[in-house]
Amino acid sequence: MNTVPVLTLIDEMHGALRLGAAGDVEVADEAVLRANVGTLARASAFGEPERQAAARWLLWETSRTLGIVPASIQGLYEARGRGETPSRFTVPAINVRALAFDFGRAVFRAAQARDVGAMIFEIARSEIGYTGQRPGEYIASLMAAAIHEGYRGPLFVQGDHFQISASRYHEDPDTEMGAVRELLEEAIASGFYNIDVDTSTLVDLDLPTLDEQQRLNASLCAELTAYIRQLEPAGVTVSVGGEIGEVGGKNSTPEELHAFMGELGRHLDDGLTGLSKISIQTGTAHGGIVLEDGTLADVSVDFDTLASLSAIAQADYGMAGAGQHGASTLPEEAFGKFAEADACEVHLATNFQNMMFDRLPEALCEEIFDWLRAEQRQHWKADETEDQFLYSNRKRALGPFKERLWGMDDAVRATIRDAWERQFGFLFERLNVADTRGLVAEHVTPVPIARSPESFGVLEMAMEDVSDLAD
16 A cells, blocks of 8 residues: 555544554544544545545554454354343344444444443445445444544444345356355455345245245355355454345244254354354335335334244254344334344344435435436336335435535534434333443454555445345
């Protein structure tokens, strides 16, 4: 790496950072660092390639110096699977689609006020595409947010729905599997030590037996799990989740779980660490079900199914339990039931996006909608109203408008941050993850990994077609 961008950025930090004699990053003034770390976040997101790489290296090494360390939640989930921890808490896995630096600040504020340690940040393969956030940028934004808010401890970052496209797989399986392997390489190298493999798109309910229905799902999940094990840094066991039912489809059953795990065992080599959790379908849909006026229909979760399959996952397979996708738009009274059902994890995304859109300046919001009408019209379904189209597709504007969103007045961004912080506080309390820092510290030992500036080359990746992938 050209050292000039590093030195330039250090100079822009107003004395907060310096390079040590060995070329390592030292924090000279943490208060000044916290006040100016947004400069590094912005450089990582929007700078020229060398400036981006320099900012990401500085954020990685500064975080390591301060004790903010990317980590796997595997140890906590293994302990839960052995019955050595309480099970009446549900880890929130939070998808960050927009304003990543501000978003992370809101999460860390709410977490620190409640001593939360059990929480995961995540981004799906689809979201990486339409939000314009590659893994290296994503984790750098979160590190900057942690530094700004004075957070210390493990940073759990997850690849959510690292999913196989069924249509592309059936057309060219090697190319589609290769695309997911490349994403795994990029994500794990960036510090994503938690991965949800999603090959459930390939479950074929038309086949005569449950074993046959789950066979391709399980065999490819085993193949990708084995590949993840090859990519792990020394001392790190990546937490890997599998999925037995595509979100939005039929509800999962105990028999399907047993069929999937049986097939997985037959395809996963002996001695390899398997799955830490399993995701199931219990009645929700990603993003909610949009009515003609753009509002959301009431959706219920089958908590009995969730509790039953979570118990089986723990008792029979030593996993932390079952996880729930597509839950952020549920009624508020539903969130306390996840912990009651012993769900190990719940994935939350769309409502945070909704909260941001509700608080955008009217002119910017209308500009986004005009762009959608002009540039994304191909996604307008024949039976959709305009309100339904705009609600379902406004996520596609997050990448093209990313810099505009980051550049909004701080007063606007503060209003959004404050709303997010209140919502995260509510969720942390309902999911019963307050006061879990000690529990995490007992079972998770982060591995600080020093990285060289040369390892932060910025990848120029072609934009994927993610229209058939889940969030």
